[in-house]
Every structure is written in structure tokens, then in C-alpha cells.
Amino acid sequence: MLVRCYRVKPAVWAALFVLVLCWFYIFPVYRVPSDTEIVDEVLRQGGVWEKNQTGIDLYRKLLTDCCDPRRNFAVTKENSPMGKVLWYDGEFYHSHTVNNETYPLFVQRNPLQFPLKKCAVVGNSGILRHSKCGQHIDRADFILRCNLPPLSKDYVEDVGTRTHLVTANPSIIEKRFQNLLWSRKAFVDNMKVYGSSYMYMPAFSMKPCTDLSLRASYALADSSSNLTMLFANPEFLRTVGKFWKARGVHAKRLSTGLFLISLALGLCEEVTAYGFWPFAIGLDGKPVSHHYYDNILPYKWFHTMPEEFVQLWHLHQSGTLRLRLEHCPP
Known part of the structure; x- marks a missing residue:
């Protein structure tokens, strides 16, 4: 019996050691600065920003080497022919084989016209309220927006009106438009505000996303909408996730x-980001709502927004990306 226990112990310790390594891999020991520390750091830096072409070129090369956004950011007939297996990036044990139902919905090839010069990526943070950045955003050559944000007249002065690409999280289709099972009119009418832009949906990230994304695509096509549906390539999402994990972003x-x-950063010659501020206090010390249109918080533990902001702030400091955190001048 003693011999048997002695033999078991090394195996138990080995298993515990592996578990500890896995834990530190997923949740490494590090400390993200507090909201106050980050605000103080941003205030010390001030509004000074100088474009660094070397940094821009470096990041475009890094993202091209790891993720090839020009070819792979969307699922196309070229990169995903009939019979190809698309492994979901959010559920590693599920996949979708391109078939007669999905293949016709893919665009032939990357539809974006290069080079993309000045790009504006518009987040939805509450710092956009009263920012007067609408005209600055609308002057960009290519404008990307997140998750079907409202662009009504109440917000135009702060967020602008033009859109070239807008993402749509399937959960929005589920909650705001009742899975598109009863009526599609409200969805189609709401999408008109985005003009003739591209709608970008993660149809192959998780299994429930597929049906919701396909329904959205059919609704737009059947209504002769000006929007063009693009499905995010799960391989692109997976490789981008690995890219940032290697740089300190450990979100689920x-x-x-x-x-x-x-x-x-992979497609544009110059990038300015608006509305990226995940903190409850602003640079003036006053409270900031989570979104410019509401204060609904994201699911806890799903994203690590402060980690992401720290990485974006480093890019801003290096001149690779411009973060607009202050009000825009007239």
C-alpha cells in the first residue's frame, strides 16, 4: 500500500503542475493600471500626437504576415470554395462545411478598393457625447462602426453620418429584432441609416451565430437593401486574437x-480611432456612460477593455494610431 501511494503522488503533483501552468497561461500574473492611473497618464501625455510612418508600416507588415487581412478578413468564394471546412473561432469543436446554402451568399473576392487612405474607426464609448467629432469622422475616406450604433439626429454632431463598414453582433439581431422570426421590416428599416455600406457579421464564430447571420443576409437581399453582407472569416478572427494575446491582451x-x-491597421495608410474609452470617468474627472447612447455594461469577464486600451494607448504614443479622446476642434 505504501509503495502504491508513493507511486501515485508524482502523478498527482505532475497533474497539479500542469493545471497551474494552464492557469497562468490563461490568467497570467500582471496588473492592469487602475482607471485613475490611466487617466493621469493620458493627461500627462496631453493632446500631442505625431504620425510615425515607420510604426504604421511595421504594424501593417506584422498584421499582413500573421493574418493577411486583404485576403482573409471576410469569407469569399476565393478563400472559401465549396466543401471547405470553416472551423468556428469561438467554439473549437464546431465547424461548417461550405455548401449550396452558404456558398452563394459569399462575395467573390475582397470588395474593398485599395489603397484605403485615412480611416476612422468609431467605437461607441460615452466620451463621444458632446465631442463635436461628427464632421471630423465624416471627412475620413473609409469609416468603420461597431455593432449597429444609432446615427439619429440626436447624435450626428458627435458621431457623424457616413458609414462604409458596420459590424452587427448576432446577439443584437436576437434581442433587438427577435431573431428575425416574426418580422423583418423593423430590421430592414433600421439598416437604411448605414446607406450602401458593408455589414460585417461573425457568422462562423459560434454555432448560434450562423442561423442569425444567414437570416440577416436573406432579409437584406429580399428587401433589395443597399447594404452588402460580409461574413467575418473565422481564421482571420482567430489569428488576430493570437496576435493580441502575444501582446498582453488575455480576454476570452x-x-x-x-x-x-x-x-x-492592416489595410489603411492612416487610422484614427474615436469613442474608445472603457472607463467610468473621463479626462475631466466626470462620469462617462459606457455607450454614447446608453449605459448598458458588457458581460463581465468576456472582454478585457482596459487591457485593450493600454495596447491602443501604446500605439497612440508611438504615432502608429491616433486615439481621439478629447473634444474635436471646430
Whole structure:
């Protein structure tokens, strides 16, 4: 019996050691600065920003080497022919084989016209309220927006009107438009505000996303909408996630905003980000709502917004990306 226990102990310790390594891999020991510390750091830096072409070129090359956004950011007939297996990036044990139902819904190839010059990525943070950044955003050559944000007249002065690409989280289709099972009119009418832009949906991230994304695509097509549906390539989302994990972002899943900024850094000559501020206090010390249109908080533990912001702030400091955190001048 003693011999048997002695033999078991090394195996138990080995298993515990592996578990501890896995824990530190998923939840490494590090400390994200507090909200106050980050605000103080931003205030010390001030509004000074200088474009760094070397940094821009470096990040475009890094993202091209790891993720190839020009070819892979969307599922197309070229990169996903009939019979190809698309492994969901959010559920590693599920996949979708491209078939007669999905293949016709893919665009032939990347539809974006290069080069993309000045790009604006518009997040939804409450710092956009009263920012007067609408005209600045609308002057960009290519504008990317997150998760079907409202662009009504109440917000135009702060967020602008133009859109070239807008993401749509399937959960929005589920909650705001009742899964598109009863009526599609409200959805189609709401989408008109985005003009003739591209709608970008993660149809192959998780299994429930597929049916919701396909229904949205059918609703737009049947109504002769000006929008063009693009499905996010799960391989692109997976490789972008690995790219940022190697740089200190350890979220269960990256935010939509960071995916869009990654896409813009890989495709655009100059990127300005608006509405990226995940903290409850602003640079003036006053409370900031989570979104410019409401204060509904995201699911806890799903995204690590402060980690993401720290990475974006480093890019801002290096001149690779411009973060607009202050009010825009007239």
C-alpha cells in the first residue's frame, strides 16, 4: 500500500503542475493600471500626437504576415470554395462545411478598393457625447462602426453620418429584432441609416451565430437593401486574437472595436480611432456612460477593455494610431 501511494503522488503533483501552468497561461500574473492611473497618464501625455510612418508600416507588415487581412478578413468564394471546412473561432469543436446554402451568399473576392487612405474607426464609448467629432469622422475616406450604433439626429454632431463598414453582433439581431422570426421590416428599416455600406457579421464564430447571420443576409437581399453582407472569416478572427494575446491582451474574446482597429491597421495608410474609452470617468474627472447612447455594461469577464486600451494607448504614443479622446476642434 505504501509503495502504491508513493507511486501515485508524482502523478498527482505532475497533474497539479500542469493545471497551474494552464492557469497562468490563461490568467497570467500582471496588473492592469487602475482607471485613475490611466487617466493621469493620458493627461500627462496631453493632446500631442505625431504620425510615425515607420510604426504604421511595421504594424501593417506584422498584421499582413500573421493574418493577411486583404485576403482573409471576410469569407469569399476565393478563400472559401465549396466543401471547405470553416472551423468556428469561438467554439473549437464546431465547424461548417461550405455548401449550396452558404456558398452563394459569399462575395467573390475582397470588395474593398485599395489603397484605403485615412480611416476612422468609431467605437461607441460615452466620451463621444458632446465631442463635436461628427464632421471630423465624416471627412475620413473609409469609416468603420461597431455593432449597429444609432446615427439619429440626436447624435450626428458627435458621431457623424457616413458609414462604409458596420459590424452587427448576432446577439443584437436576437434581442433587438427577435431573431428575425416574426418580422423583418423593423430590421430592414433600421439598416437604411448605414446607406450602401458593408455589414460585417461573425457568422462562423459560434454555432448560434450562423442561423442569425444567414437570416440577416436573406432579409437584406429580399428587401433589395443597399447594404452588402460580409461574413467575418473565422481564421482571420482567430489569428488576430493570437496576435493580441502575444501582446498582453488575455480576454476570452477581443472586443469588436479591437478587431476593427486591427483590420484598419492592416489595410489603411492612416487610422484614427474615436469613442474608445472603457472607463467610468473621463479626462475631466466626470462620469462617462459606457455607450454614447446608453449605459448598458458588457458581460463581465468576456472582454478585457482596459487591457485593450493600454495596447491602443501604446500605439497612440508611438504615432502608429491616433486615439481621439478629447473634444474635436471646430
